[in-house]
Amino acid sequence: MGLSLLAHAKINLTLDVCSRRPDGYHEVEMIMQQIQLHDRLDFWPAEKDISLTSSGLAIDAGEDNLILRAARLLQKATGERKGAVIHLHKEIPVAAGLAGGSTDAAATLVGLNQLWSLQLSRKQLMDLAVQLGADVPFCLAGGTMLARGIGEILEPLSPAPSFGVILVKPPFGVPTAKIYQGLNLDRLGPRPDTAAMVQALAKGHLDELAGGLCNVLESVTLELFPQLQTIKEKLVQTGCQGALMSGSGPTVFGLTRDKQRAGEIASKLGDLEGQVIITEMKRPE
């Protein structure tokens, strides 16, 4: 018997960078939110090999794919020798700031833990997750979280109401490492008021939440790609309560009261350089 899992994308409602670590990573403080947009992963048992196929958006399904890296890591950590046939249906734009690869890696850890009856605990899966990438622990945990450390220290926050989200993904990708390297920690520009945003979430106030959106990585990515500023402005002019770049970019998102309103606004956006996706914040199951 096979199994099927949905792997959801994320947006960053805030992203603050506190310091640079000797290993090149940065200590961050950010509010992360899962959204409905998702990939789908199907798993079937196999004798010994692990194979990966894909459909939907184009993706390299070679050994570097985070799905295969997650599977190999799980084998190495547990000594498991069984194989698996994995199929990825890709809907989340790639290299977009939406944690597309990270969420696939998290789903692979969960899926193979089940398929291979490994019975690893949440904590053991979390320890493997951070070895695959800074966003993978959040993707495993899901929901609405305050993330610290390099992103692996997670604290659950009040779940956001199912506000509408319009994503605009420009027709290019952004390498995360290059954006972090480009940060000048002495001149970060506006920083998020994380505590105020935690309160806004607790109250479920869209206006307060939209007003507090802030991502210090914008100072690097928007300088490289000024068209992202234009997209942000257009989202607000057409009726979004607020707009922000997600992660290291280049995707920009706008917030609305619900998904229907997001659809109405998206139809007024007109000519925009990029793919427009209408979705909403994911509610807890």
Ligand SMILES: C[C@](O)(CO)[C@H](O)COP(=O)(O)OP(=O)(O)OC[C@H]1O[C@@H](n2ccc(N)nc2=O)[C@H](O)[C@@H]1O
């Ligand atoms: C921008 C965000 O997506 C916001 O959620 C994350 O901070 C990045 O998470 P990610 O893509 O899973 O990150 P990784 O794949 O672990 O790291 C890619 C590169 O980004 C930089 N990086 C990432 C996370 C972090 N806290 N500090 C960093 O400096 C490092 O140069 C690293 O080599």
Ligand SMILES: Nc1ncnc2c1ncn2[C@@H]1O[C@H](COP(=O)(O)OP(=O)(O)OP(=O)(O)O)[C@@H](O)[C@H]1O
């Ligand atoms: N399963 C996967 N899905 C998407 N990208 C993958 C996957 N496996 C490996 N990658 C590679 O990872 C890189 C980053 O892609 P991804 O879509 O995860 O970026 P991202 O959304 O910016 O991630 P993050 O928000 O975590 O920084 C790309 O170069 C891509 O080729």
